[in-house]
Amino acid sequence: MTTLTGHCTCGEVRFDLHEKPLFRAICHCSICQQFNDAPYGDIVVVPSRAVDLNSEDGVSYQSLKAPPILQRGRCATCGAPSIERLNMPLFPRLTLVPVSRITDPAALPDPSFHIFYECRQSDAADDLPKRSGYLRSQMTFASVLIKALFRRR
Numbered sequence: 001m002t003t004l005t006g007h008c009t010c011g012e013v014r015f016d017l018h019e020k021p022l023f024r025a026i027c028h029c030s031i032c033q034q035f036n037d038a039p040y041g042d043i044v045v046v047p048s049r050a051v052d053l054n055s056e057d058g059v060s061y062q063s064l065k066a067p068p069i070l071q072r073g074r075c076a077t078c079g080a081p082s083i084e085r086l087n088m089p090l091f092p093r094l095t096l097v098p099v100s101r102i103t104d105p106a107a108l109p110d111p112s113f114h115i116f117y118e119c120r121q122s123d124a125a126d127d128l129p130k131r132s133g134y135l136r137s138q139m140t141f142a143s144v145l146i147k148a149l150f151r152r153r
Contacts, residue, residue, distance in 0.1 A: 004017040004102055004103070004107060005103045008081075010075060012076070013075045013080075015051055016052045020109075021046050021097075021109060023044070023148050024108055025042075027041040027114075028041075028116045029041075029119055035064065040120070045094055046094065053083065057076075058077065059082055060073065062074075071087075082101060111126075112129075114130040115131050115137035117131060
């Protein structure tokens, strides 16, 4: 795979992805809307071991919901969403990257699903699965993640 690159708005935070993303998802939850300053979060999920970040110090992390398994990172200089670190028990460490931060988004997989669809700001005009509610959304994310991890083995 060709390395995918990305950066924040000002370029202070830069990263390389050395593995193909496990999957891509669209999240409509209010936290993703707030964090991304957008109607939804369009993210790719990558094993953290495959992510080279130029400077961990250049990212300011915060957890916006308990339990704090997802640390959302913004560039400490420009404040743009940059990367998110997901540490779920019994799973490998994962990094979530906003698609808007990837230099060549055409090289990314298509989205697999929508979650927290009940929070959407407008209807999505696609045929992707659309999950509403906390449990159904979390289960969809987890099941796609597990399948993707097993495909890699």
